[in-house]
Amino acid sequence: MNSIPHNKKIVSNSLKAQLKKVKQLEGRINPDRAWVQETKASLLNTIATTSAPVAVKEHTRRTHTAIFDAVQALFPKQLLFQAKPFFVSFLVFGLAASGWIASASASESLPGDTLWQIKLATEKTQIVLASITGNDKKNVTLQLKFATRRAEEIKTVAAEEKFPPEEKTKRTSEGLKQLQENIASIDTVVQSDAQKDDTGANAKQVNDSTAQISETLKEVATSVEGVDPTTALAQQVVATQQAVDEVGITAVKVAVEGAKNDAERIAAQDLVEQKIVSVLSDADVALHETAEVKALVQQVDVTAAGGVTTSVSSTLVDPVGTSPSTTPLVTTSAFVPGSTSTPSFTITSTPALTPQQTIDGILSQVDKTSADVQTQVDEIKALIASNDLLGALDKATQLKKTTAASTQQTIEIKKTVEQVTSASKASSDTTSATRPASTTPTSTGT
Numbered sequence: 435m436n437s438i439p440h441n442k443k444i445v446s447n448s449l450k451a452q453l454k455k456v457k458q459l460e461g462r463i464n465p466d467r468a469w470v471q472e473t474k475a476s477l478l479n480t481i482a483t484t485s486a487p488v489a490v491k492e493h494t495r496r497t498h499t500a501i502f503d504a505v506q507a508l509f510p511k512q513l514l515f516q517a518k519p520f521f522v523s524f525l526v527f528g529l530a531a532s533g534w535i536a537s538a539s540a541s542e543s544l545p546g547d548t549l550w551q552i553k554l555a556t557e558k559t560q561i562v563l564a565s566i567t568g569n570d571k572k573n574v575t576l577q578l579k580f581a582t583r584r585a586e587e588i589k590t591v592a593a594e595e596k597f598p599p600e601e602k603t604k605r606t607s608e609g610l611k612q613l614q615e616n617i618a619s620i621d622t623v624v625q626s627d628a629q630k631d632d633t634g635a636n637a638k639q640v641n642d643s644t645a646q647i648s649e650t651l652k653e654v655a656t657s658v659e660g661v662d663p664t665t666a667l668a669q670q671v672v673a674t675q676q677a678v679d680e681v682g683i684t685a686v687k688v689a690v691e692g693a694k695n696d697a698e699r700i701a702a703q704d705l706v707e708q709k710i711v712s713v714l715s716d717a718d719v720a721l722h723e724t725a726e727v728k729a730l731v732q733q734v735d736v737t738a739a740g741g742v743t744t745s746v747s748s749t750l751v752d753p754v755g756t757s758p759s760t761t762p763l764v765t766t767s768a769f770v771p772g773s774t775s776t777p778s779f780t781i782t783s784t785p786a787l788t789p790q791q792t793i794d795g796i797l798s799q800v801d802k803t804s805a806d807v808q809t810q811v812d813e814i815k816a817l818i819a820s821n822d823l824l825g826a827l828d829k830a831t832q833l834k835k836t837t838a839a840s841t842q843q844t845i846e847i848k849k850t851v852e853q854v855t856s857a858s859k860a861s862s863d864t865t866s867a868t869r870p871a872s873t874t875p876t877s878t879g880t
Contacts, residue, residue, distance in 0.1 A: 544587050544590060544591050544605065544609075545587055545588065545591055545605045545606070545608040545609035545612065546591070546601070546604065546605035546608055554612065557576070557580045560576055561573060561576050561577065561580075561619075564576055570623075570636075571636065573623065574620075574623055574636045574639065574640070575639070577616065577619055577620045577623060578620065578639060578640065578643040578644075580616055581613060581616035581617060581620060581643065581647060581678075582643055582646060582647055582650075584609055584612055584613040584616055585613060585646075585647045585650040585651060585654075586650065587609050588606055588609040588610060588613065588650075588651075588654050589650050589653055589654050589657070591605045591606050591609060592606050592654045592657035592658050592661075593657050599661050599662070602658075602661055603658075603661055603662045603667050606654070606658060606661075606667060607667060607670060610670050610671065610674050613647075613674055613678075614674055614677060617674070617677050617678055617681055618677075620640065620644075620681055621677075621680075621681045621684065623636075624636070624640055624681060624684050624685045624688060625684070625688075636685070637685045637686055637688055637689030637702070637705060638689075638701070638705060640681065640682060640685035641682050641685050641686055641705055641708065641709065644678050644679065644681055644682035644685070645682060645708075645712065647678050648675055648678050648679050648682070648712075651671055651674060651675040651678065652675070654671050655668060655671045655672065655675075658671060665845050665846060665849050668845050669842045669845060669846075672838050672841045672842050672845070673838065673842075675838070676834055676835065676837075676838035679712075679713070679716075679834050680831055680834055682709060683709055683713070683827055683830050683831050683834070684831075686702070686705045686706055686709045686827060687824060687827045687828075689701070689702040689705055690702045690703075690705075690706060690823050690824055690827070691824070702823075703823065706823045706826065706827065709827070709830065710814060710818060710826060710827075710830060713814070713830045713833055713834060713837075714811060714814065714833075716834075716837050717807050717810075717811050717833055717836075717837050718811075720807060720837045720840040720841055720844075721804055721807055721808065721840075723840075723841065723844045724800055724803060724804045724807075724840055724843075724844060725804075727800065727844045727847050727848060727851075728797060728800050728801075730847075730848070730851055731793055731796055731797055731800070731847065731851060732793075732797070734793060734851055734854055734855065789854065796847055796850070799843070800843070800847070803836070803839065803840045803843055804840075806836050806840075807833070807836055807837060807840055810829060810832060810833040810836060811833065813829050814826050814829045814830060814833065817829060
């Protein structure tokens with residue numbers, strides 16, 4: 435047998451002695467449990483903080499891949515390869531500059547401008563965020579702010595001399611359509627206020643802002659006179675103003691219905707007084723304009739019109755709520771908040787009517803509209819006297835519709851009188867040109 439070397443025996447005995455001592459430690463070689471827990475928490479925290487950037491990088495990589503896959507589907511690969519550096523730079527610049535562009539466009543762009551659409555998108559984003567956070571007051575404030583901004587933009591475009599008539603008409607109409615959408619959104623918010631405990635909280639703000647917008651649109655109406663030969667733009671301004679005023683009336687009505695104490699009732703009553711005075715004032719202006727157009731029509735020389743039988747008529751719904759008239763009339767469809775349609779009038783040839791019959795029909799309709807306005811004015815005054823505020827506001831809404839119809843009627847009648855007068859003048863000029871020159875007999879001396 436081979437014997438184990440002496441030195442190895444010594445090492446082996448020494449190792450055995452050390453192992454014996456280790457066994458006698460009674461498990462104290464195991465780490466302390468508290469230390470283990472602390473170390474574990476530290477490691478998990480380190481793993482979490484170091485893996486997050488990896489997840490972000492992976493998400494970014496996937497996003498970039500999706501973008502470039504979409505671009506590859508639209509552009510040839512060779513062109514994309516050449517333009518890839520430019521495309522990446524454009525994305526980076528676009529993301530960095532988007533906020534600046536939106537801010538700059540908010541104060542500079544007008545309806546019809548390229549950046550105007552960016553402005554609208556930015557506004558809608560702010561409104562959505564306000565809605566998500568449930569901040570109703572901020573939502574109303576933003577809606578009114580943007581509607582007021584639209585009115586000022588429209589006023590600027592309508593007064594801008596650098597725009598030719600066709601472009602001014604298009605830009606103004608575009609701004610009015612967007613304002614109608616803004617007003618429809620405000621109307622929705624006002625209607626929802628009626629279902630809340632704090633009804634009328636936004637009534638004064640809505641009333642003041644809509645009154646300001648209405649005054650701005652009155653200035654726009656003056657600026658667009660004669661810009662659009664079809665009068666459609668002027669009628670669109672009137673319809674938009676009607677929608678604005680009706681939202682203001684609705685807000686005041688909500689305040690009256692939601693008043694719970696004396697202070698709120700007094701505040702609501704003040705709003706009613708302001709609104710009624712404004713509505714009656716507009717009605718008075720409409721009556722005055724109707725009287726002027728009636729006098730204008732009466733001055734038309736139909737005998738010299740050369741057989742012109744042009745009349746103003748419409749098959750649209752009568753906004754006053756009366757039955758259709760058999761005489762030639764001017765009327766308009768009721769404006770619905772948020773609608774992009776423009777009330778239109780149709781000028782048709784009526785061979786069965788003589789010029790005098792046409793004029794008589796117009797005068798008859800003018801008298802009827804004036805009577806409707808005056809009747810509703812008297813009814814509102816009676817309701818106020820009996821302290822029926824809600825009834826007065828309901829009647830004020832009806833009066834606004836009648837007043838708007840009267841104003842649009844006046845616009846169209848003026849256009850008709852202009853056409854008849856122009857035809858009369860043309861006929862007169864033609865007659866003068868074809869009439870043979872008169873000869874004066876010469877006297878002979880005796």
